[in-house]
Amino acid sequence: MTKLSFVPVAGALFVLLPAAPGFSQSSSTQAINTDDEIIVTTSPLGQVADESLVGTSIVGKEELKLRMAGSVGELLKFEPGISSTFFGPGASRPIIRGQGGDRIRVLDNGIGSIDASSASPDHGVAIEPAMAERVEIVRGSGLLRFGSSGAGGVVNVIDGRIPDAVPVQPITGVIRVGAATVDSSREIAGGFNFAPRSNAQLIPVFHVEAAKRTSNDYSVPGFTEVAALRALPGNHPAGVVVNSAAESLSLAAGFSLIGAQGYVGIAVKSLDSKYGIPGGDELPTIELKQFRYDANGSYQFDGGFLDRVDFFGGIADYKHAEIEETGAVGTIFRNQGWETRVEFVQAKIGKYQAAYGLQLQSRDFSAIGEEAFVPPTRTRQTGFFTFQQFNAGGWHMEGALRYETTRHTSLLSGAERSFEGLSLSSGLDHHINSRLKLGGTVFRTVRSPNSNELFSNGPHLATAQFELGDIDLQQEIATGAELVARYKNGDFSMDLNLFYTRYQNYVFGEETGAVRDGLAVFQFRGANARFQGVEVQISKGLGQWKGWDMLLTGQLDLVNANLTDGVDEPLPRIPPMHGLLGVEADNGIWSLRTELFMAATQNALARNETRTAGYVMANAFVAVRPFRSNDAIQFRASVSNIFDATARQHTSFLKDVVPLPGRNVRVSLDVEF
Template sequence: MHKKLLLSGAAALAMSAPAYAQDEDHGHEDDEIIVTASPIGHPEHESIIPASVLTEEELASRGEASIGQLLRQEPGVSATFFGPAASRPVIRGLSGDRVSVLDAGIGSIDASSVSDDHAVAVDPAMAKRIEIVRGAATLYYGSSAAGGVVNVFDGRIPDAEPEGGLDGALRTSLATVDDSVEAAGGFDALVAKAGDTSIVFHGEGYYRNTDDYDIPGFAESEAFHAAAEAEEGDHEGEEHAEEEEAFGTAPNTAMQAKGGAVGGSVIFPDGYIGVSAKFARSLYGVPGHQHHEAEGVMEAGGHGEEAVNIDLEQNRYDLMGEFNKPFLFVDTTKIRFGYADYTHQELEGDAVGTTFNNKGFEGRVEFLEKQYGNFRGASGFQVKHRNFEAIGDEAFTPPNITDQFGVFTMREYETDNWHVQVGGRYEHTKTEADTVSLSRSFDAFSVSAGLGVEPADNLFFGVNALRTERAPAPEELFSNGPHLATNAYEVGDPTLGIETARGVETTLHGEFGRLSATVNGFYTDYKDFVALTPTGAEEEEIPVFTFGAHNAVFKGFEAQADADLFSLADFDVSARAQLDYVKAKFKNDGGAVPRIPPLRSIFGLEATSPYVDLRGEVEIAADQKHIADYELPTDGYTLVNLAATFRPGGEDSGLSVQLRADNVTNEEARLATSFLKDVAPLPGRSFKVTLRGEF
């Protein structure tokens, strides 16, 4: 059952997105267990920290090329959208180094947090489950999780025997908006068994090829075009648009991607231990570089005549295990370790402009303690090493090495109706930039305390207070050079200190017969919030932006309601409504924090049966006029999506065909969270067919 901890306060109940599968029963017994929000897993309806789960079936129905686009319609989540290949999640208006994308609990070990045009090395093609934590997860995952976590599980290290000795899935799809061809598949096989011990092998692979995607009209927004005309003169601006502006297609948005993994585990009665090796390769266009610029507007691609493409490679090796044999005060031990060698080259035509390299590892060990009466706890430690360098024309950050060590603990007290949770983390971070002879060390302390109460059956209220600290990222400290992707000459501040957040979050979840509803609210007050802001000066004909410490406030809510409406013949009809909003401003002058998503609502309707599922969705985004300096307002949009899934052999056959029509009305839609919003809208009308088989 897919129940997210978000409730809609909207009165209307309408259409459910293709991604929003519903179960017939809203009872607690079907709630997914969340393991990302806390070392001690809890059902969704009992999680004090707002979190949610997307299942394998839901993920397969979406079929997006990037994590950001895959999750963009989740409550409280938007995307950076630097083209379809490079799109990172934005959670409650926070992104970059404040949102951590994990690969089964370990960081992605890439360069995606350095710049929005860098793709996440975790491809969603093989994902079996994704957990989303909204709000600070600093206590368990470190400074890079100050705004939230997206944890992707692909199962390449098996933790259980496959049913019948072999199981797997294959999927292929075609889409019209970008003439895409996609294929993915994976399997688990029992290869040996001796007594209660077994060896399971896993294999997987994916392939994706797309052309430039279609758009409803001009690539440039009306606001951007008007700003350019004001700068160039009315007549000259009109001539420029007629001769040079892209229409009907977003230039340089094609991609090619492939990857695969092998893994194996030894599974025994008290747990398992396994290893895996994975590779990822992609070549994708970076849109926006051919567009002219409007002076005084911070947008990507104002410079550069050549099309820019990124050639990305990552080789990764992981170890994971869980041991349920108690010793001393420990009941369960979990270990996780990953090492990756990552590189990408930014190609300007045939020439290599800049090369980014990142070699690093991350490991964590968690100890779940034995329960004593109503008390239980968990503790652990985490280590991280990153050796990062940028070489070439756009090396705006000097080579740097970062080492981080953290220890954390949490305590819980739980009765039938009450749930008390307290936790803390200490983290030491050392960052060195050798070429500029700079070195900084930070000691960060984070604490939280939460209270949950279930005053009646099927009703849960939780409140969590937190004080977290984040060490500044190397890019925020050491940058000093042109960053053409964002059309900014970025200057870091090596004197930056700890960023401190104090906040409170609340969640209310209720189930009332056929209706299930949840609402989350949050308020976070930041001291020394690190932001990239304009100075008004120029360097090399590029606007200068500096990383500086500001005081800021983020506040908002996410809400969702699900209802089982009625049955008609073999169809069960259900509905969903959701609403989310975030407002972020600097306290010193009241100005807006840049690239914040607007008020958004989604209404959906779904009819399911053993042989056919029908789904439809309307997404409505408001105008975003609360903008920062050097930003343009973003017009709202309404997107209509439809889907039909056919199972010729019934729901247990494992074979399905899905037909999707996205953006049916061919609406022009631009994300306020994207640097490219005024030169690259979201894709236009698309028809997609997906064939999926399970065995």
């Protein structure tokens, strides 16, 4: 393992090559279809998804319609390597390769969500998925453009509310209505673009969108509690998860001026959400509000040293109140923050490409009330980064480097901690032949402790813990490697990702054995840890059968995570092995899909953690396009959890008292024009 720690240092020599003129592809945060290849724009250099050296996924519009859910975590949890925190339908944040919290950055059009979702699993992500055009997922170390949050990953939800291209028609739009049975939910969403035709050099494009969703308490098969809890005296609810209802309203408007050499645009968004927190004797409700402004721009030069400059910025005022069953306000969380990023892409020279960027972030976070487990804090962060790529003789090489400074200040005591760190990654791949490509990445990333880990001192009722921070915590250093193999032969393809990460000072909350205010005391501390795992995806065309194009798909993911000080000890809430097998058929009018999703029993348990039984869930989907020539109108129907299986999410704090929803029939109508 010692040798591995030196490899990223060698990689730094590559990313620090003298600057040369470099690059001409668009990097506005969009996925671009070119000859069926999707450009992954979570890199400022732009990248075909199939060429990525880390685990990367693009969840496109059709897949989003298939999986539509009310939270980002539930929307993505069937993707390879992804799980969710599932604190009920209203609060579910993605977990990537066993990593959660602020080790995962959730982005809204390339800028942080600016909410409180990373502070606690009962806090919802301030993003409405209903209008998403696509979601980009970058697993592992490919996150240096957005921050040095360990070796977790990035989820970027893109809805296009700032137009960056002139629509084909003066007026375009989409309307969707939907309903589901498991929670009697209703949904309506719509978005419209208006681009008046003119001969001006800059064409104005207007965008508006709205989404409203309501749902009642959802139904489950049998009891909500596991058998061990049902053996205790007391009331044991069954059939319905009480206090799981949710509702939300999202409104947004954007405006851009678009010309031949780029665009500049602004947007404003308002989100109001209300959802219950199930699983306890009390029935609290969270009322969440966020008002947000965003500005993006890109300018393409005619020649010279620079090819393009891109700008991204966002500012938000976030607040949520935790309302007791009596109607009294228990705790108010607030986050006033802003983030901006500017990127300079050099003009291309030969096969060398480069980009450089600056990112600034600011956050004033406070919690006032009975669950104020963290004092009011101010966080300032500055990051400088560079991405470099070079191609030669069938070899593709890339590297990234990020230098970051972070300062946390307790506004209550005046205590302050400052950190600085250098994170880097380097990788290469090679086409062995026309069918097989092999590649790999090595990395060393540095994550500074967050304000919760430094300053917490109070009861955290959502997780039933009394949390104690440690102002003397050191930076978390992740060193690791990822190997990638991609094989394609005719109508068969396979992607394989193997990853391994070692941590120094991995920060986690350890149960001390003490009790305060009736809650177990958890002390944040650093320890050595190891994460390793595998992700496999396959696809096999089955040919035609009576006019139907048939396709078989499958995936498998597994992660193992342990503390390694002394005897290996599993970390808590690590996802079990997941697998999915699906069959699709399409005849131009009808599209059908059936699938089996499997979660294995999780027996690798941390101290005081309980076993979670595995399950198999069957799902079926159908879509009909009445007009074969286009997809302007689509009717959809789906049945999830067909056999009404009892399923529990091991990564959820509520897994023993709140199962996943039972059988659900969902119908929707999509109209595009």
